[in-house]
Amino acid sequence: VAKLIWNVAYGDMTNYPSKVGYLLSTGEDGVGNHAEEMGIDNLKALLSKGIVPAQVALEHAHRLGMKFDIYFRMAIQGSTPPFQLHPKSFVRRHPEFRIVSKNGVAVSKASYAFPQTRQFMLSLIREATERFDVDGVQLCFIRGPEYIGYEQPVVDDFKKKYGEDPRSVAED
Numbered sequence: 001v002a003k004l005i006w007n008v009a010y011g012d013m014t015n016y017p018s019k020v021g022y023l024l025s026t027g028e029d030g031v032g033n034h035a036e037e038m039g040i041d042n043l044k045a046l047l048s049k050g051i052v053p054a055q056v057a058l059e060h061a062h063r064l065g066m067k068f069d070i071y072f073r074m075a076i077q078g079s080t081p082p083f084q085l086h087p088k089s090f091v092r093r094h095p096e097f098r099i100v101s102k103n104g105v106a107v108s109k110a111s112y113a114f115p116q117t118r119q120f121m122l123s124l125i126r127e128a129t130e131r132f133d134v135d136g137v138q139l140c141f142i143r144g145p146e147y148i149g150y151e152q153p154v155v156d157d158f159k160k161k162y163g164e165d166p167r168s169v170a171e172d
Contacts, residue, residue, distance in 0.1 A: 021088075
């Protein structure tokens, strides 16, 4: 084994204290239904003692001569009923940056069509790379795909390039 890859962020939810994202919790975000399987209570107990699991794993990997990369799930998920969005959730704070379906319904997920969403994710990545002495960054696009839909910037760019509304074009 030459490299350890450690997930530090699930969209805007982190497993380390963050000023950009919010800490994985058993709060309003509905994660509480999966708290035990996700180890949230263990994470909170460690953090309360000043132990950040990612930092411990990083130091151990480096002592063993291994590389250490941090991993980010790129999908910035919202929440589906009956769960509520965490108060610090990017989607809750910025509903104007949600993905819009073909029929015009905004879904509970952030769209990368907006520069503010891209900037948010870059700031989260920047924070983690400054906090942890990592050797690399892994961006995960296969967990929770759909990163854009029919938001106005997408519609405008499509119209500019192809001369028609993308909502009137067959999806295939």
